[in-house]
Amino acid sequence: MPYPHTHKAKTQERILxxxxxxxxxxxxxxxxxxQIMEHAGLTRGAFYHHFPDKSSLYAAALQYTSRERFNYYAQELKNGASIDHLIEGYLNQEHVQQKTTPCALAFLISDINQRDIQVREAYTQVYKNLLQGLQHTGTAEKRERLTCLAISVLMIGGVALGRALNDDSITEELLGxxxxxSLQLLTRDPIANQS
Amino acid sequence: MPYPHTHKAKTQERILxxxxxxxxxxxxxxxxxxQIMEHAGLTRGAFYHHFPDKSSLYAAALQYTSRERFNYYAQELKNGASIDHLIEGYLNQEHVQQKTTPCALAFLISDINQRDIQVREAYTQVYKNLLQGLQHTGTAEKRERLTCLAISVLMIGGVALGRALNDDSITEELLGxxxxxSLQLLTRDPIANQS
DNA sequence: GTCTATAGCAGGATAGAC
DNA sequence: GTCTATCCTGCTATAGAC
Incomplete structure (x- = not known):
């Protein structure tokens, strides 16, 4: 037995x-x-034993990286980080410049519409998860839907737009x-004010 | 002389x-x-007599369609339309679904970063023009920069995100x-309140 | 399960006739 | 200034050896 039976799963995760x-x-x-396979330390031929085609990999990678991100946020919150702190880390030049792992919702926002149905559904599901997180995180009750929708657009749109712009000073101003x-909206949210 | 001397300029505008x-x-x-040339009623060979390469055309097309958009807005404002009305037309399903001419700032937001410097500069300039418009339109004095930046992100980010999502009811909620x-921000702006 | 080799296609850019 | 024809490159996906 040249490979342990977990080998395929581990290879698949490397590809992802x-x-x-x-x-x-x-x-x-x-x-x-x-490029993906080379970066994973494999050759192209092996790819089709793990995924049926490029588009399926794209959808799977989108879910994979978003799950990692949400796990990270959950950990941070458990360690006592505030939602404000997480938002400030997101709306940040370090994020825009990929010094931290970038958020696919922002970085791929106008790429998704060109892709097939499974990709668009994966993206939509990831976004719904983010909204859920915003509605429930750090409060006993739900935040207002309007607040969460607006904050999600400021986060995702802010990072996406900041990345498109070619002028660091405007990007910094925009992120600020x-x-x-976003923090004003959090503070003003009726539910937040109850606590 | 088979062609009038304006022929080249008109062809170029058709391509744009x-x-x-x-x-x-x-x-x-x-x-x-x-595809671009066929849609313009020409063949591929003619292209390189009008633009040096594909990327240059992309940058030029971005400027062209944005100029058209701004001219349209200027006309609307002159006809008595309010800035609120223009924002509501922008943050709209009709726009997301391209029943009206789509805004390149939103539709291409995560496409720009992959392109060369001339494209990124063109996009940045178009965005600066939008910000200018938001700061000065409909008021004698300048709106607050913070207000304009936030509204621009809500507009561009809202349309981009709405387009990425695969669920019309969420998109509608998001646009709303x-x-x-955006309208709250306009109303609360200190300058607007002076009038 | 991973490899090498290749089929098959699409697209950017150029050459040269008219 | 527009056309047709072509060069060249890069990519997805498959075939088949090990």
């Missing part, structure tokens, strides 16, 4: 991690299966405005 | 209009020069939240 990193950073078209506005 | 429509809708990679929040 590699795909998540490259896809999130460069989008679907600018990344080839060859989104931080300020 | 065709490129703007296809690029905005599908992004850079998913549109070929062949962005409309509500």
């Amino acid at each position: 991690a590699s795909a998540a990193q490259l896809f999130t950073s460069r989008g679907y078209d600018q990344v080839s299966i060859d 405005a989104c931080r300020t506005m | 209009a065709s490129a703007a429509q296809l690029f905005t809708s599908r992004g850079y990679d998913q549109v070929s020069i062949d 939240a962005c409309r509500t929040m």
Whole structure:
């Protein structure tokens, strides 16, 4: 038995991690299966034993990296971090410049519409999970839906727009405005004010 | 003389209009020069007599369609439309579904970072123009920068995110939240309150 | 389960006729 | 200034050896 029976699962996760990193950073078209497999330490031929095609990998990588992100946030919150702190870490130049692992919801926002149904459904599900998180995190009761929707747009839109712009000073200003506005919205939320 | 001397300029504008429509809708990679030229009623060979390469056309098309948009807004404002009305037209399912001409700032937001410097500069300039418009439109004095930045993110981010999502009811809810929040921000702006 | 090799196709860019 | 024809590259996906 040359391989332990967990070998395939581990290889699959290596491919997913590699795909998540490259896809999130460069989008679907600018990344080839060859590059993903090479980055995972394999060759292209092996790919089709793990995923049926490129699009399926894209959807799976989107779910994989988002699950990792949510797990990280859950851990941070358990360690006593505030939701404000997490939002400030998100709406940040470090994030825009990929010095921390980038959020696929923001980095791939206008890539998704061109993809097939499984990708669009995966993205939509990940977004719904984010909304859920915003509604319930750090409060006993639910935050207002309006508050959560607006904050999600400020976060995702702020990072996406900041990344598109070619002028660091405007990006910094933009991220600051989104931080300020998000924290104001959190503070003003009726539920938050009850606590 | 088979062609009037304005022929080249008119052809160039046909190519720009065709490129703007296809690029905005599908992004850079998913549109070929062949498709743009065919849509403009020409063949691929003629392309390189008008633009040096695909990327230059992309940058030019971005500027072209944005100029058209701003001209339209200026006209509407001159006809007595309110800024609120324009924002509501922007943050709208009709826009997301391209029943009206889509805004490249929103539709291409995560496409831009992959492109070369001339494209990123063109996008940044168009965004700065939008910010200018928000700061000065409909008031004698300037609106607060913070207000304008936040509204721009709600508009661009709201449309981009709404387009990515695969669930019409969430998109509608999202657009509504962005409309509500944008109009609140306009109303609360100190300068607006002076009038 | 991973490899090498290759089929098959699409698209950017150029050449040269008219 | 527009056309047709072509070069060249890069990619997805498959075949088949080990």
